[in-house]
Amino acid sequence: MAILELENVHSYYGHIHALKGVSLIVEEGEIVTLIGANGAGKSTTLKTISGLLRPREGHIRLNGEDLSAYKAHDIVSKGVVQVPEGRRVFGRLTVTENLEMGAYTRSNASETAQAVERVFHLFPRLKERHNQLAGTLSGGEQQMLATGRALMAYPKVLLLDEPSMGLAPVLVDSIFDTIKQLHREGTTILLVEQNARMALQIADRGYVLQTGQVVLNDSAQNLRQNETVQKAYLGIS
Amino acid sequence: MLRRTLERFTLTDLFMWLVGGSIILLVVVGSVATLRAGNYTARHWFDFVVFGIAQGSVYALIALGYTLVYGILRMINFAHSEVFMSGAFTGYFIANSMSRSGFLDRNPIIGLLAIFAVAITTSVTVAVLLERIAYRPLRRSPRLVPLITAIGASFFLQYTFRGLYGSQNRAYPEVDALDGAWSLGGEFVIQKIQVLVIVAAALFMFGLYMFVQRTRTGKAMRAVSEDKDTAALMGIDVDAIIVRTFILGAALAGAAGVLYALMFRQVNFFMGFIPGIKAFTAAVLGGIGNIPGAMLGGLFLGLFESVGPTLFLDGLGIPAPYQLKDVIAFTMLVLVLIYRPTGILGERLATAKA
Numbered sequence: 001m002a003i004l005e006l007e008n009v010h011s012y013y014g015h016i017h018a019l020k021g022v023s024l025i026v027e028e029g030e031i032v033t034l035i036g037a038n039g040a041g042k043s044t045t046l047k048t049i050s051g052l053l054r055p056r057e058g059h060i061r062l063n064g065e066d067l068s069a070y071k072a073h074d075i076v077s078k079g080v081v082q083v084p085e086g087r088r089v090f091g092r093l094t095v096t097e098n099l100e101m102g103a104y105t106r107s108n109a110s111e112t113a114q115a116v117e118r119v120f121h122l123f124p125r126l127k128e129r130h131n132q133l134a135g136t137l138s139g140g141e142q143q144m145l146a147t148g149r150a151l152m153a154y155p156k157v158l159l160l161d162e163p164s165m166g167l168a169p170v171l172v173d174s175i176f177d178t179i180k181q182l183h184r185e186g187t188t189i190l191l192v193e194q195n196a197r198m199a200l201q202i203a204d205r206g207y208v209l210q211t212g213q214v215v216l217n218d219s220a221q222n223l224r225q226n227e228t229v230q231k232a233y234l235g236i237s
Numbered sequence: 238m239l240r241r242t243l244e245r246f247t248l249t250d251l252f253m254w255l256v257g258g259s260i261i262l263l264v265v266v267g268s269v270a271t272l273r274a275g276n277y278t279a280r281h282w283f284d285f286v287v288f289g290i291a292q293g294s295v296y297a298l299i300a301l302g303y304t305l306v307y308g309i310l311r312m313i314n315f316a317h318s319e320v321f322m323s324g325a326f327t328g329y330f331i332a333n334s335m336s337r338s339g340f341l342d343r344n345p346i347i348g349l350l351a352i353f354a355v356a357i358t359t360s361v362t363v364a365v366l367l368e369r370i371a372y373r374p375l376r377r378s379p380r381l382v383p384l385i386t387a388i389g390a391s392f393f394l395q396y397t398f399r400g401l402y403g404s405q406n407r408a409y410p411e412v413d414a415l416d417g418a419w420s421l422g423g424e425f426v427i428q429k430i431q432v433l434v435i436v437a438a439a440l441f442m443f444g445l446y447m448f449v450q451r452t453r454t455g456k457a458m459r460a461v462s463e464d465k466d467t468a469a470l471m472g473i474d475v476d477a478i479i480v481r482t483f484i485l486g487a488a489l490a491g492a493a494g495v496l497y498a499l500m501f502r503q504v505n506f507f508m509g510f511i512p513g514i515k516a517f518t519a520a521v522l523g524g525i526g527n528i529p530g531a532m533l534g535g536l537f538l539g540l541f542e543s544v545g546p547t548l549f550l551d552g553l554g555i556p557a558p559y560q561l562k563d564v565i566a567f568t569m570l571v572l573v574l575i576y577r578p579t580g581i582l583g584e585r586l587a588t589a590k591a
Contacts, residue, residue, distance in 0.1 A: 052466055076472030088467040090460045100453070101460045105472035107453070153472060 001064055003028040003188055004049070004080070004157050009058035011048045018044045020212040021058065026157065026190055031183050033191045033199040033220065035233050036209035042192040043085055045209070046159045049190075050082045051075040062157070077105040079156035083163060085192075087146040091135025095126055098134050098145055102152030112152070119148035122178065140171040147178065157188045164195050176202055196233040200224050208233070253575060260572070263549065270552025277547065280424040285544045291431040291500060293539020294438030298493035299516030300523070300531040301445060302486030308462040308526040309482045312380065315387040316367055318513020319394035320487050322506065324360035325494030326398055328352045329407050329504045336410030345414035353495050360491030363394065364483045373476070399506040406505045409498045434496045441492055442532050445485065449528060458482055462526070511563075515542075518570040524583025533581060542566050 004026040011019040019041050026032045034042045047053045049060055051072035060067045067075055081102075090098050099119055103112040120127035123144040129137060134145055143163060150158060160179065164172040172195070180202055183189060193199035200206055200220045208216035208229060216229065223229050271277070299321055306314040332352045335341040341348040371390045375383045415433060418426040449455035461468045461478045469475050497512060498504050515538060523534025545565045550558035573580060 050470055052469065071474075072466075072469035073472045073474045076470065081472075082470050084467055084470055088464055090463045090467070092463060093456065093459055097456050097459075100456060101468070101471045101473065104453070104457060149471065 002026060002061075003063055004190065005059075005061045006045070006049070007059045007061070009045075009048060009055045009060060011044060011053045011055050013044075013053075018053075018212055019048060019055075022209070022212070022214055023058075024207050024214060024217070026188060028188055029183075029186055030205065031179070031189045031191060031203045033193060033196075033203040033206045034209055035193060035196040035199060035206060035223075035229075037232075038194075039211075040209040041212040042209055043161055044212075046082055046161050046190070046192055049075075049080060049159060073105075076153060079153075080159065081150045081153045081155035081157075082159040083146050083150045083161060085161040085165065087139075087142045089134040089137070089142050089145050089149070091133065093134055094131055095134055095137070095145060096130045098149050099126075099152050102149035105153055115152045115154070119151055122151070122181075123148055140167055140174075143167060143171070143175060144178075147175075151182070155187065157190060158182065160189060160191045162192055162194060164193065164198065172198065196229070200234075257572070257576065260568070263553070267549040267551070267553045271548055271550075272552070274552055276551070278424070281547075282544070283425050285547065286540065287427055287431055289540035289543030290536060291434040291539070292543060293519075293536035294435050294442075295493045295497050295500070295512065295535075296516045296519045296539050297532045297535025298438050298441060298489045298496070299512060300520040300535045301442070301528065302490045303517050303520040304523075304525055304528060304531040305458075305482050305486045307520070308528075309458065309479055310372070310376075310383075312372070312383050313387065313517070313525075314367075314372075314486075315384070315513075315517075316371075316390040316394060317364075317486065317490060318509035318516075319391050319398075320360045320364045320367070320509075321490040321494045321497075321513060321516075322504075322509030323363045323394065323398060323494075324356035324487075324491030325498045325508065326402055326407075326504050326506065327359040328356035328491075328495050328498065329409055330402075331355045332410050332498075333407075336412075341410065342413045345412055349412065349495075353492060356495045357488045357491035360487040360494065361484050364487030364490075365480060367394075368480060368483045373479075395506055395509070402506065404506060406503055409502045409504060411502070412499070415499065430500055434500055437492065437496060441489055445489065446528065448485070454478070454481055515566055518566060521570060522573050522580055524580030527580070527582045530580055530582035537581070538566060538569065541569060 002025040006022055006024045009019055009022045010017070022041065022045055024032070034045060036042050044053065048055050049067070051067070051070055051074070055068050062078055062080060067078065067080070070078065090101065093101065096116065099116050100112060103115050106112060120130070125141055126144055126148060129141065134142065137145060147163065163175050163179070167175065176198055179189060179191065191199055191203060200223055203220040206218065206220050206223045207214050208223070216223065216226065218226070224234070299317065302317045302320065303314060306312065306317070332341065335348050335351065367390055371386050372383055375386060415430045418428045419432070420426050449458060457468065457473045457478050458481070460471070461473060461475055465475050516535065519534035519538040520531045521534070522538055523530025523532070542562045542565060546558040546562045549565070550561060555561070
């Protein structure tokens with residue numbers, strides 16, 4: 001059984017039909033990527049999984065359990081955690097406080113402290129700045145913080161929305177290194193990326209979205225060779 | 238540089254400068270004249286200041302309720318003044334019965350704690366119902382809608398309590414232990430009740446500050462006030478945090494209600510209106526959404542209102558200047574809105590998305 005499964009999911013922003021029957025599967029331990037143009041519905045898919053949007057039709061299942069009835073904060077405690085697009089760190093909270101918010105679903109103080117240490121080990125930069133307000137961090141540091149904050153909940157499935165957006169190339173490499181490391185540690189990852197080239201290099205499988213529908217789905221290797229994908233998303237003609 | 242500034246200087250600017258200038262002139266001339274006339278001694282000024290701080294502490298406690306809710310929902314809870322009234326008014330009944338049985342004079346501490354407990358419980362109940370029934374269903378509607386609802390809820394609560402408790406003024410019982418004054422040496426004395434108000438308000442505010450800074454719920458409140466969606470993505474139950482915010486604000490308003498009633502000895506169903514709007518002024522003055530700002534704004538407004546009328550107006554030969562204290566308070570609101578709309582400690586609107 002797949003750890004995360006979307007079956008014919010439809011969601012709406014007001015009257016706008018944003019997802020028109022998206023189905024996809026993420027197996028345990030995989031990195032699966034969603035690629036597609038702006039407005040194709042990639043972020044909407046993640047928002048719907050996280051419960052910020054309610055699917056009007058279709059099912060979202062985590063280990064077979066239907067998530068559509070749960071609210072966003074319950075879905076976090078079920079083990080699905082998202083790193084939102086644009087990082088969205090709490091700028092007026094310190095780095096440590098931001099991390100504590102990531103562990104909000106566990107109230108145990110010593111577990112939280114342990115999780116903070118783990119994140120600091122993964123991102124030593126954050127440890128140096130633990131008392132600083134998150135709003136004063138650089139873009140790259142904020143991305144580290146947003147990722148670390150999501151890891152505080154020990155997610156079963158990590159949803160990453162455009163982690164490389166607006167970062168310098170060096171930082172993009174380091175973010176992707178982190179994703180690979182998390183993958184090696186056994187975290188299941190659903191990755192949304194504009195940078196399809198990088199995404200397809202580290203992913204196991206990929207889905208191509210177009211105007212709210214899945215138009216292609218294959219292994220990452222095959223997608224890299226696919227002519228349409230090369231033309232539309234990899235800039236190879 | 239200078240030329241560009243001059244080019245941008247419009248008639249409106251000129252008018253505003255004239256208004257601002259003449260107010261400053263009025264204040265300076267009035268103050269000098271009052272002080273030179275010497276009708277007031279140091280003791281008078283000391284009394285004005287202490288009374289101002291006491292009154293300002295009450296404003297600050299109420300202002301915190303406005304600011305907490307604004308910080309989290311970006312909405313002015315105009316029914317907050319009724320949350321304050323409901324606590325003070327309900328507290329009256331237990332205070333009165335304890336006073337008649339003599340319990341309040343025998344055990345003033347337990348008695349006062351009981352009054353606080355009843356008032357706070359009432360205010361919290363009213364605020365929680367208000368949030369659940371009137372505001373939560375409108376969470377996603379345009380901002381004007383909950384604002385109008387709040388005004389409607391304010392009237393609804395006023396007349397509900399008028400129906401429940403009657404429309405007459407009720408005199409809050411005197412507490413023997415709080416009667417009288419302490420001498421501070423020389424001619425300076427300080428009323429016991431004012432000491433209680435200032436100390437209690439300071440304790441409540443310190444408690445609130447520590448709560449918001451240190452506890453898990455307090456941090457979550459700050460996170461929700463910055464970004465609700467992301468807070469939900471971290472597993473924070475946003476609705477629960479909003480309810481807790483209303484509870485905190487209401488508890489402070491209930492406590493403020495008792496302090497206010499002990500100081501002014503009178504309650505009625507309409508008593509929330511003026512302190513409520515003053516506290517709202519204080520919250521705007523300090524920078525709405527900002528917790529230390531509300532405290533500072535409250536104290537500032539209380540002091541200004543107490544010292545201001547006499548200091549600025551007496552020397553100008555205006556009779557009974559103290560009657561004009563509300564004019565001073567609201568002139569200050571207008572000036573703040575014109576010259577520093579973000580308040581004393583407020584952040585720029587661009588970053589607050591207000």
